[in-house]
Amino acid sequence: MVAVMKMFGDLHIHMILDGVYYRAAIDAQRDKPRDDLIRARLSDYQARGITFLRDGGDAWGVSLRAKALAGEYGIDYRSPAFPIYLRGHYGAFIGRGFSDLSGYRALLAEVSACGGDFVKLMISGLIDFSRPDTLTEEGLPPETIREAVKAAHDMGFAVMVHANGDRPVNAALDAGVESVEHGAYLSEETLARMAETRTLWVPTLSTVGNLIGSGRFPDAVLRPLLAQQQEKVKFVASRGGRIGLGSDAGAFRVLHGQAAEDEYAYLTQALGAQTDAVLQEAEQYAKRTFKR
Ligand SMILES: [Zn+2]
Numbered sequence: 001m002v003a004v005m006k007m008f009g010d011l012h013i014h015m016i017l018d019g020v021y022y023r024a025a026i027d028a029q030r031d032k033p034r035d036d037l038i039r040a041r042l043s044d045y046q047a048r049g050i051t052f053l054r055d056g057g058d059a060w061g062v063s064l065r066a067k068a069l070a071g072e073y074g075i076d077y078r079s080p081a082f083p084i085y086l087r088g089h090y091g092a093f094i095g096r097g098f099s100d101l102s103g104y105r106a107l108l109a110e111v112s113a114c115g116g117d118f119v120k121l122m123i124s125g126l127i128d129f130s131r132p133d134t135l136t137e138e139g140l141p142p143e144t145i146r147e148a149v150k151a152a153h154d155m156g157f158a159v160m161v162h163a164n165g166d167r168p169v170n171a172a173l174d175a176g177v178e179s180v181e182h183g184a185y186l187s188e189e190t191l192a193r194m195a196e197t198r199t200l201w202v203p204t205l206s207t208v209g210n211l212i213g214s215g216r217f218p219d220a221v222l223r224p225l226l227a228q229q230q231e232k233v234k235f236v237a238s239r240g241g242r243i244g245l246g247s248d249a250g251a252f253r254v255l256h257g258q259a260a261e262d263e264y265a266y267l268t269q270a271l272g273a274q275t276d277a278v279l280q281e282a283e284q285y286a287k288r289t290f291k292r
Contacts (some may be wrong), residue, residue, distance in 0.1 A: 008245045008279050009052025009076075010260045011286050012181055012202050014094070015041060016062035017250025019259075022093065025250070026060070033065035042066065044257040046073040052283060054078045054246070054290055056162070056181070057120050059096050064114060078290045080160065081116035084108075084148075086140050091122035091162070104148055108155055118178070118290045119152040120160045121145075124168040127184045127208070129217035132224070135165050135185065142171035149175035158289050166190045173197055178289050181246065182207070184229065191232055195241030200282055200289075202246035203233055205266035210253040230270035237271055237278055244282035 015038060018025040028034060045053065051074055055063035063079040070077035084107050085091025087099050098104040111119060123145050125137030140148075145161075145168060152159050158178040163169045166187050169180055173193055179200035186194075194201055208226045212219055237243055245267060247259035254262070268275045 007049040007260060008264065009050055009054070009283055009286075010045075010247055010249055010263070011052075011054045011179075011200075011244045011283070012056055012204055012246025012248050013053055013256065013259075014056050014058060014063070014248070014250035015066040015256075016058040016060060016094070019250055019253060019255040022250075022252075026058070026094070029060055029062050033060065033062045035065070035069070038062065038066050038069060041256045042070055042073040042075060045075060048257050048260070050075070050257070050260055052076045052287060054160075054286060056080070056094075056160070056248075057082045057116075058094050061114075064116075067115075067117075076287065078117040080118050080120035081111045081114050082107075083120040083122055083162070084111075085122035086144065089122065089140060090125050090137060095120075095122060101147060101151070105151060108152060108157070111157070112155060116157075117292060118160055119157040120162070121148055121152070122162045123148075123172060124163045124165055127164060127182070127225070129208075129211065129221060132221050133185060139163070139165055139168035140171075142167060142174070145171035146175045149177055156292050158291075160290070169194070173199060179244070179286070181248075183232075184225070186232065188235070191236050191241075192239055195236045195239035198240070198242050200242045200244050200285060201233075201236060202244045203229055204246055204248040204251075204263070205229055205233075205270075206247040206249075206254045206259050206262045207251050209266050210259070210262060214253055216252070226266070230266065233267065233270040237274065242282050242285060243267065243271070243278050244286060245279050
């Protein structure tokens with residue numbers, strides 16, 4: 001028998017997505033989570049020696065079902081139930097929306113009632129891969145971000161934010177979020193602040209790197225962006241910041257299981273000899289933090 005090596009966990013996955021086409025993947029589980037699909041993915045993680053997963057959530061209960069089954073595969077699985085977004089902003093394809101603070105509080109109560117481990121908030125747009133230095137939107141008003149994070153904290157939840165760009169990330173840091181996901185196009189000032197506060201940064205380099213050569217977006221945008229993000233990862237680590245391995249598995253060309261290895265390779269290019277020590281510390285932090 002071949003010994004299974006202990007791998008780092010993946011701190012950012014979407015069990016519902018398949019790395020191929022999000023609409024079809026969601027349609028497959030829209031009526032009801034599919035145990036056959038979920039078990040196949042959990043079993044693959046197990047075979048790779050991955051024992052810790054943190055899901056970004058979905059509106060159809062797939063990540064919660066995965067959490068319920070994960071113990072059978074020796075996997076410690078954390079779920080926010082569903083990601084929460086402000087209506088009119090990014091997140092409608094996978095999350096549940098609110099229009100005002102009372103609607104938001106009702107969603108928090110639901111996360112609590114269905115056993116969510118933490119809160120996932122969408123506070124910015126996406127990288128626009130078709131052109132350099134561009135996001136699909138500016139993101140939520142800083143005041144809304146601060147209020148939303150505070151309300152989640154008041155209920156005893158840690159908060160994971162999907163965030164790109166200086167303005168949303170700074171508002172998130174003001175509010176004391178526990179992790180920043182993606183974090184594209186951040187200034188040196190914001191990066192230094194993230195390091196200083198030791199906020200977990202999960203840069204999801206696979207979502208950029210794995211697109212190279214796909215033909216969907218210009219490699220002339222993707223290659224410099226990956227290199228730039230790797231430089232920033234190196235910078236934050238050099239300031240004593242906290243960098244976590246999270247691939248965004250399920251996103252386009254980011255395949256469950258395999259993506260943890262892809263992400264590890266991208267992070268190693270950035271962090272060199274200190275990679276394992278940095279990732280290890282971040283994983284321990286995530287394990288003790290992203291639960292109620
Ligand atoms: Zn994600």
